[in-house]
Amino acid sequence: MAAERRRVAVTGGAGFIGSHLVDALVARGDRVVVIDNLSVGRRENLAHHLPSGRVELHVADVLDGDRLTPLFDGVATVFHLATQCIRVSLFDPELVHKVNTEGTLRVLTAAVAARIRRFVYVSSSEAFGSAKTVPMSEDHPRDPTTIYGASKLAGEHYTMAFHRTYGLETVIARPFNTYGPRAHFEGAYGELIPKSVVRILSGRPPLIFGDGEQTRDFTYVEDTVRGILLAGDSDLVGESVNIARGEEVTVNRVVDLILRECGRADLRAEHGPDRPADVRRHYGDISRARRELGFAPLVDITDGIRRYVHWFRDAYPDIGAVAAQEQPVNWQPIPK
The missing domain is CATH 3.90.25.10 (UDP-galactose 4-epimerase, domain 1)
Structure with missing residues (x-):
């Protein structure tokens, strides 16, 4: 799918990776709807965009499905990054389940209701658990060790189920440690x-x-974001792709x-x-990203x-x- 200049939405767009993704989307000419409850993300990460009108920040929660659907009006692609992190899952697993698993379900449901064309789920290498073989390809066994990893894997399954059930064009981008x-x-x-x-x-x-x-497999954020964008514009509908340095x-x-x-x-x-x-070993196989996306970490x-x-x-x-x-x-x- 060739990249088009369009209106896109980014959940978690005021966060670390999300705000860099917003930077890249704006740089290529897109208009961006950011949905973030600012529990982790920061308004200042987007401050340089807000006066231009190219970025709309909506302080909203991904658990509020009724709020999401109208925010997706006119949106071509949703990049779903909103998440709670691995360490929170060690002392508040219920929160992580709600945000990462239930939140993903509600974002997917809203995307279908809004007739979104493309949905990019940003998962995590933690869905794999610790490496059983290296480098870890997309077909590596998924055996998460934490509630966080399990919640991201559940999000992958929901994403694939929405593709098969509702025909939603989905792509799973799986970054390693950014x-x-x-x-x-x-x-x-x-x-x-x-x-x-x-x-x-x-x-x-x-x-x-x-x-x-x-x-x-530590991956610099600019490389991660470039990989996510390439995945979002790719023909890998109904598939997943690793985004990593490959080291x-x-x-x-x-x-x-x-x-x-x-x-x-x-x-x-x-x-x-x-x-x-804690996982003992992570090392991503990025052969698919190189071959299908032309991805090359820099x-x-x-x-x-x-x-x-x-x-x-x-x-x-x-x-x-x-x-x-x-x-x-x-x-x-x-x-x-």
Whole structure:
């Protein structure tokens, strides 16, 4: 399907990946309807677009199905990214189920009611669980280890069911571990790379849970977004596609790269207990994305860390003002 300049909707569009997707959609000429309840996303991630009128921000919840259908009026494509994260699922599984599973069902239902042509479900490599074989192709067994992973897999199944039942053109884009500007470092939403940068720049040792030899396929956000856009414009209707760098990297190596980029090789990582249900190995096979989409990731982990640290220093010149927002063990509720 050739890309058209059109009206599109992005759920979770004020969040980390979602706001970068909005940037890319606007850059190619689309008008974007953002649906976000701002529980995780930030209005400031879209502030540079709002005065132009090219982006509409609707503060709404994906669980409010009655609200969604009119917001989809005139929309050609829905990109569904609204989600609650893996660490929240460890202490509030019901919330994650509601947002990720029930929310996806309601967005799909609203899309059919609004006669949406194309629906792009942005899933997660966590739907696979830990690697049984590598690299992990789209046909890799799905055996999630967390409620989050299970909820994303349920969303995949709902998406496929709507394609088969209602004829909705669906594509499942499955990103691996995305990082880059606007990634969360605060509270339960904080990810390894931004959390480590905050700790190191504030003079504290980075914190690794487990031995650090667990691996991830870290993918720079610009590459992830380009892959999602290509998937959305592709002929992969009723199919899924992995979006990743295609490189297996240990947590220990990532932390070492951050230490060097921050100029704090004097610090040494501290190790804590394993995170519950943590996957041991992730390494994506992106052969389908290369072949069917012409996808080619451009940013390797060394360059990506360099870019992120540079952005972070500019965005947060007063590290002391944000350091307290980093929660060391962020899969447990903050004591009241």
